[in-house]
Amino acid sequence: MSDHLNFHFTVDGDNFVSAGQASVQVKKNLRELGLSPDVIRKVSIAMYEGEINMVIHAHGGTADVNVYEDRIEIILDDEGPGIKDVELALQEGYSTASDSVRSLGFGAGMGLPNMKRYSDDMRIDTTVGVGTKITMTIRL
Amino acid sequence: MKVTDLVNDLGFAPICMPDPEREIHGCYIGDLLSWVMGRAQADNLWITIMSNVNTVAVASLADVSAVLLAENVTLEESIVQTAELKGVNILSTSLSAYEAAVKLSGAL
Ligand SMILES: Nc1ncnc2c1ncn2[C@@H]1O[C@H](COP(=O)(O)OP(=O)(O)OP(=O)(O)O)[C@@H](O)[C@H]1O
Ligand SMILES: [Mg+2]
Numbered sequence: 673m674s675d676h677l678n679f680h681f682t683v684d685g686d687n688f689v690s691a692g693q694a695s696v697q698v699k700k701n702l703r704e705l706g707l708s709p710d711v712i713r714k715v716s717i718a719m720y721e722g723e724i725n726m727v728i729h730a731h732g733g734t735a736d737v738n739v740y741e742d743r744i745e746i747i748l749d750d751e752g753p754g755i756k757d758v759e760l761a762l763q764e765g766y767s768t769a770s771d772s773v774r775s776l777g778f779g780a781g782m783g784l785p786n787m788k789r790y791s792d793d794m795r796i797d798t799t800v801g802v803g804t805k806i807t808m809t810i811r812l
Numbered sequence: 813m814k815v816t817d818l819v820n821d822l823g824f825a826p827i828c829m830p831d832p833e834r835e836i837h838g839c840y841i842g843d844l845l846s847w848v849m850g851r852a853q854a855d856n857l858w859i860t861i862m863s864n865v866n867t868v869a870v871a872s873l874a875d876v877s878a879v880l881l882a883e884n885v886t887l888e889e890s891i892v893q894t895a896e897l898k899g900v901n902i903l904s905t906s907l908s909a910y911e912a913a914v915k916l917s918g919a920l
Contacts, residue, residue, distance in 0.1 A: 689865055693869075713875050782850050
């Protein structure tokens with residue numbers, strides 16, 4: 673119900689050239705809103721990792737960034753394969769990335785841990801064969 | 813020290829420097845993007861041999877002051893343009909990451 677700004681993006685699957693574009697745009701938008709560099713950096717890192725995960729693991733999806741008075745909410749929604757074992761996926765170093773993706777610098781198994789670390793709250797709703805929705809909140 | 817000092821004092825080669833006056837504080841070395849995202853600090857010089865379009869996105873989002881490509885690694889012209897547009901400073905050196913960091917450390 674409360675007033676808030678929304679930035680909505682469609683994230684292209686399997687396109688590594690444009691990968692990260694939504695995050696870069698959000699960074700720009702938040703800068704224009706005059707938010708602190710520290711907040712912008714947290715949002716940028718958390719969102720980029722989630723955006724890249726949708727590209728390399730889920731054939732793309734949608735990203736929504738909602739800016740409220742007291743917080744920023746990032747919602748990443750995909751119809752990919754889902755995550756079988758969330759606890760395992762959250763461990764540093766766990767990755768199912770392919771060799772070709774690894775050769776681009778991805779696949780360290782650090783993305784989800786970074787998302788958890790740079791957000792104040794993270795919720796993962798995932799169903800195997802249906803998709804994954806990740807909601808992150810960063811307090812202002 | 814400033815990004816321009818990397819060129820003038822340390823002899824690193826500029827590839828693109830849209831923000832030459834930016835200050836450098838500290839350094840992070842790494843090629844795995846999520847490690848860099850998670851562990852590099854804002855205003856670090858990021859030394860890497862990973863040179864593709866994702867390097868530019870990570871540099872911008874992690875808010876490092878510049879990227880130094882070690883070991884004579886090059887960058888495609890189209891990616892240089894992307895970096896220019898996004899305000900990401902990129903330099904190169906023939907030194908290894910270790911040698912470059914030692915040189916930087918003496919100057920910081
Ligand atoms: N949106 C998603 N859909 C399906 N699986 C996912 C998704 N996000 C993450 N995963 C699974 O969780 C694992 C861990 O993700 P994480 O981001 O931590 O590492 P990574 O993407 O493999 O490597 P890195 O992020 O370091 O480049 C992935 O390898 C993948 O198996
Ligand atoms: Mg990842």
